[in-house]
Amino acid sequence: MLPPEHLVPLFLIAGGIAVVLVATRLRRGPWVEQGAKVIAVAVVLAEFAWWVLAIAQDRWSLQYNLPLHLCEVGCFVLAAALWWRIPFAFEVAYFWGLGGTLPGLFTPSIPGHFPDAVYFQYYAEHGLVVLGALYLVVALGMRPARGAVLRVFTATVIYAVAVWFVDLATNGNYLFLRYLPPTKTVLDYMGPWPWYLITGTVLAIIVMNALYMPFARSAAPAQQRAG
Secondary structure, eight states, X not given: OOOHHHHHHHHHHHHHHHHHHHHHHHSOSHHXXXXXXXXXXXXXXXXXXXXXXXXXXXXXXXXXXSSXXXXXXXXXXXXXXXXXXXXXXXXXXXXXXXXXXXXXXXXOOOSSOTTOHHHHHHHHHHHHHHHHHHHHHHTTOOOOOTTHHHHHHHHHHHHHHHHHHHHHHHTOOGGGOSSOOSSOOGGGGGOSTTHHHHHHHHHHHHHHHHHHGGGTTTXXXXXXXXX
């Protein structure tokens, strides 16, 4: 059971997302397009805030603070999807945002507690990523195209291999490829290293296919539909 300091932001985020998405369906207009750009800017600023806080608190290092975790690099991918409606960026943002960042809200890995600034930054960034991923679908009408799961999975594996070399060079643990994170996450239920990498990969495939299922029948063969 999560303590109140984590439950409260979860309820606030869920409520805020629900209000925004319902509003986009009930009151269509130019503001929906403008809202996408506002979210794009906000999510990038939230990621930059992480860097600023790390530098201000004198804890920035190549080992820990490069923007290489999925939720961090996903901020920039999401911003591109929201601003320019790039189909592949949307697919990555959708699967990473709902398949990776959303679970991170329920298993927070935060180097601080309420009312630390890092605490607010963590929930702001993660909440914006989930909002943005859903906004692309609900408000902007984008859909993953046929083959999206394979495309995003392949891109994720290639990205993870590249990050592995960064981990070796910096002695870091980006994407948690070398050992489990210090705080309890869903990875703790998947076995020790390296087994959690294998079970995590299997789970990722299952989750991505589940996220694709609502659109499987209507998916276009080559591009998403927006409307």
